[in-house]
Structure formats: C-alpha cells, structure tokens
Amino acid sequence: MKEKKINIRWANTNDAADLVMLNDAFNGVGMSIDEVKGNLTITNELIALAVMDDLPVGFACAQYCKSFCYRGLQGEVTELYITEVARGRGLGTLLIAFLEEELRVRGVTSVKVLTGKKNEIAIKTYERSRYYRQEEVLLQKNL
Incomplete structure (x- = not known):
C-alpha cells in the first residue's frame, strides 16, 4: 500500500472553498466562500490545514491574547477537525504541534482546549x- 503524502501548512484565501466544506462537515455552519475569504483576511486567528495527497482533509484553529490577570500570553486551540477518511494517521497531533510551535514563537506560555466531556477521541x-x-x-449565554 502506497504511503500517503501529508503536509501541514497555513490556510490562505485560496483554501476558502475547502475550508467551507471542512467547517460545514465539522460545525454545520453553511458559510459562503466569500465569507470565509473575508474572515481569513481580517482575523488574527491561526488556521492550519492538513493536506493528504494534495487533498485538504482537516484543519485546526488557535487564538491568543494578553490579559492583565496573567503573566504571558494565553492561547487556545479553538477547533480541530479531521475528515473520517483521514483519521487514525496522527494528523490531529501534527496540527496541534504546528499551532503550538507558532504560539510558542509568538510568546504564548499556556494553551487551553475546550471539548465535549464525552468526546473521548478528541x-x-x-x-x-x-x-x-x-x-x-x-457557562454560556446567547446574546
């Protein structure tokens, strides 16, 4: 069986259509390609893309900020999704490491993750x- 070529890289506006598809599969949010392109150009969010044999198969996002309450920048991995066909190949771990390295370079000293308590795979x-x-x-409230 031929080994799959895996690449983790930063997402850009050329990836908008793929990000729409991946995000819709993960979050069920039917955004348009133009919305995603616009968001990619104005956000400070870090968005990493997992590509397997030239096909985008997953993504992960992180954000960071400075709070007067803590020393150092605080980071958060906000999204992590791998398509079913690409699972079990370590892509989630690779995406996390990719984000963490950039957060580290930017001075982040602590990273948190929020996921469902029953989401054992994640x-x-x-x-x-x-x-x-x-x-x-x-605790959450819709405004």
Missing part, C-alpha cells in the same frame, strides 16, 4: 499532546 488526541484534564464548568 480528548485522547489532546492527551497524546500532553494536555491534561481540569475540573472547570462552562
């Missing part, structure tokens, strides 16, 4: 990247 992926569980409660 939790195991993050734990393989040395994230650990904490007891916190998420």
Whole structure:
C-alpha cells in the first residue's frame, strides 16, 4: 500500500472553498466562500490545514491574547477537525504541534482546549499532546 503524502501548512484565501466544506462537515455552519475569504483576511486567528495527497482533509484553529490577570500570553486551540477518511494517521497531533510551535514563537506560555466531556477521541488526541484534564464548568449565554 502506497504511503500517503501529508503536509501541514497555513490556510490562505485560496483554501476558502475547502475550508467551507471542512467547517460545514465539522460545525454545520453553511458559510459562503466569500465569507470565509473575508474572515481569513481580517482575523488574527491561526488556521492550519492538513493536506493528504494534495487533498485538504482537516484543519485546526488557535487564538491568543494578553490579559492583565496573567503573566504571558494565553492561547487556545479553538477547533480541530479531521475528515473520517483521514483519521487514525496522527494528523490531529501534527496540527496541534504546528499551532503550538507558532504560539510558542509568538510568546504564548499556556494553551487551553475546550471539548465535549464525552468526546473521548478528541480528548485522547489532546492527551497524546500532553494536555491534561481540569475540573472547570462552562457557562454560556446567547446574546
């Protein structure tokens, strides 16, 4: 069986159509290509794309900020998605490491992740990247 060629790189506006498809599969948000292109040009979000044999098969996003409450910049991995056909190849771990390296270069000292407590596959992926569980409660309100 031929080994798949895997590449992790930064997403750009040329990837908008692929990002629309991947995000819709993951989040069910039917954004347009123009919306995604616009968002890519104005955001400070880090968006990494996983490509396997020249086909985009996943993405991960991270953000970071400075708070007066903490020393150093705080980061968060906000999204991580791999298509079903590409799962089990370590792409999630590669995407996380790719984001972490850029966050580190930018001065981020701590990174957090929020995922569903029953999302064991994602939790195991993050734990393989040395994230650990904490007891916190998420409260949310739509405005």
